[in-house]
Amino acid sequence: MQKVLAQAGVASRRQVERLIAEGRVTVNGEKVSVMGTKVSSGDAICVDGALIERSDKLYYYLLNKPVGVVTTARDPQGRSTVVEIMQGVPARVYPVGRLDFDTAGLLVMTNDGELAHRLMHPSYGVEKTYRVWVHGPVGINALEQLRQGVNLSDGKTAPAKVVRRSGLQQRRTVAVDQKSDSFEVLEVTIHEGKNRQVRRMLGAVGYPVVKLERIAFGPLNQERQLLPGNYRSLTKEEVQKLRALVGLT
Known part of the structure; x- marks a missing residue:
């Protein structure tokens, strides 16, 4: 059943096991408590009372x-x-x-x-790349901190890859404080998934994010x-x- 629920996109297998342990999964109206329970294509599986939509095809x-x-x-x-x-x-x-x-x-x-x-x-270290707009120019020390790892409340981040991109010609695409003379665009690549990580990293080195978008996920x-x-x-x-x-x- 863990495989079926994971394939249906409910949660990872580990998280599904937690749902089963908490008594939140039923098969044909019966609460399931045994890990590895076998299910067939005709069984009605519910999580928190909601019927799970199963598809044999992956999209x-x-x-x-x-x-x-x-x-x-x-x-x-x-x-x-x-x-x-x-x-x-x-x-x-x-x-x-x-x-x-x-x-x-x-x-x-x-x-x-x-x-x-x-x-x-x-553990698989899938890289994600973000384009980041900040009020600039960004100092060399801040860039080095990002590249070496930044201390956050939930621990130090892994080193990030950081590349400068000119932001001046892109100004019209960003709503910025008109009192600011300029802003700079960086491309930041990380492989972790801490909550609001890129925003917190830039804020920690003194450059709050104005705009953020992910431009790459793995390949x-x-x-x-x-x-x-x-x-x-x-x-x-x-x-x-x-x-x-x-x-x-």
């Missing part, structure tokens, strides 16, 4: 998440979610990781729970331009690259 999409959309299946505050954007696809797909409400950019959506779990697990990038709110299917080659990246054949 993979790349979404350009807009600002103002939350990376969850449901939002108590009634805000738009990435799952709602994907309502037109053949199966219910879930986000791989998270992007903040006020962060835009590339997000993988899939019902392949095993792949999603590995892509999110820090996936914006080479094939996606407008905010749009999505596309991953190619067979792209799926193979993602699976190879985390040791899946």
Whole structure:
């Protein structure tokens, strides 16, 4: 059952085991408490009373998440979610990781729970690249701190890759304080998943983020331009690259 629920995108296998232990999973109306319970295609599996949609086919999409959309299946505050954007696809797909409400950019959506779990697990070190707008210029010392790791409240970050990009010609794309003379654009690559990590790293070295977007996730990038709110299917080659990246054949 853990495999079925993970493949349906409910959670990772480890998280599914926690759901079972907490008595939140039922099969055909009966609460399940035994790990490794076998299920068939005709069984009705529910988590917290909600019927799980099962699909024998795996789907993979790349979404350009807009600002103002939350990376969850449901939002108590009634805000738009990435799952709602994907309502037109053949199966219910879930986000791989998270992007903040006020962060835009590339997000993988899939019902392949095993792949999603590995892509999110820090041990596989999947790199994510962000384009960051800050009031500049950014000092050399700040760049070196980012490249060596920054002390945050939940521990020191791993070293980040940081590249300067000229931001002056992109000024019209960013809502900035008009009193500021200029801002600078950096590209920051990390492989961890601490909460709001890039924003906290830049804030810790004295450069609060003005605008943030993810421009690459592992081998996936914006080479094939996606407008905010749009999505596309991953190619067979792209799926193979993602699976190879985390040791899946």
